[in-house]
Structure formats: C-alpha cells, structure tokens
Amino acid sequence: MVSKQEQAPRDSTDVAPKDASTVILIRDAEADVAAPGIEVFLLRRVKGMAFAGGMTVFPGGGVDPSDAEAEVDWAGPPVDWWAERFSTDAARAKALVCAAVRETFEECGVLLAGRVRTRSWRTRPVTRRHAPSSRSVSCRSATS
Numbered sequence: 507m508v509s510k511q512e513q514a515p516r517d518s519t520d521v522a523p524k525d526a527s528t529v530i531l532i533r534d535a536e537a538d539v540a541a542p543g544i545e546v547f548l549l550r551r552v553k554g555m556a557f558a559g560g561m562t563v564f565p566g567g568g569v570d571p572s573d574a575e576a577e578v579d580w581a582g583p584p585v586d587w588w589a590e591r592f593s594t595d596a597a598r599a600k601a602l603v604c605a606a607v608r609e610t611f612e613e614c615g616v617l618l619a620g621r622v623r624t625r626s627w628r629t630r631p632v633t634r635r636h637a638p639s640s641r642s643v644s645c646r647s648a649t650s
Contacts, residue, residue: 525598527606528566531616549614565616567609574601581620 531547553560574597589599607618 525569525602525605526567527569527602527609528564529606529610529618530564531610547614547616565610565613566606567613569601569605570608573604573608574598576600576604578604 532544535541535543535545547565548562549565551558551561551563585596585600585603588603589596592599592602594602611617
C-alpha cells in the first residue's frame, strides 16, 4: 500500500535540516511485572498532526532560539561533555539538550530535572543492559 505522502508530487528543492532533539526514556521494569527487562516511554501522536500523525514516537522536537539563549542551572554532564558526544560546539550542544528537556516537558509533562550538584560530574560506562539514570541532564530557567 502506498501512502498519500508517497503519491504526492515531489518538490525537487533541497530542504535544509533543522536541529531537533529526541529523548529515549528507559528504566528497569518493576520486579512484579509479567515481562522482566526494561520499560521504554513512548507517545502516540494525535492523528491530525501534520508530521507523524498517529505514530508512536519518543518525546522530542525542534530546537527553538530560546533554547540557545536560556540561562539555566545545569545538572548532569557539563555542556562540553555533550558537545564532544554530539560532535559540535558547546553553544549548539546546550541548545540541543535544553530543547530535549523542554520538548519532553511540553509533550508529556515529564520534567528532566534535579538538584544541581556542586561536586564534579563523573560518568559511568553505559552497559548493554541499561543506561544509568545518572546520565540524565536537566535545564531549568534561572528566572522561573
């Protein structure tokens, strides 16, 4: 079966990609559930939405200019850590992470936040079984 998007005439104009962030929330399943392992958080988009309507997705969305300008208290790995992993500069990495946090909260009410730690951040290796929850990062407005 061919979708309506595949049937539509295609514009040969190149489209520039836009920065966006997606968050994958996982956790160990509770001990009393039928299937042990991990649980993955997903959303079902409203069918009427122009992009991916009716699809099951991870929370996330486009980077807004305010994400780059946000004055935030940062918890988690420093911006430079994210910049290295994203292969980009610190300003863009900050915007990507703040967009991920903002979009996750806007779309599903999950706020990735925590206390700002004063001790230095140490990362632990990610195992094949699961990613440690301490790898999360939070951004919150300094003015709110």
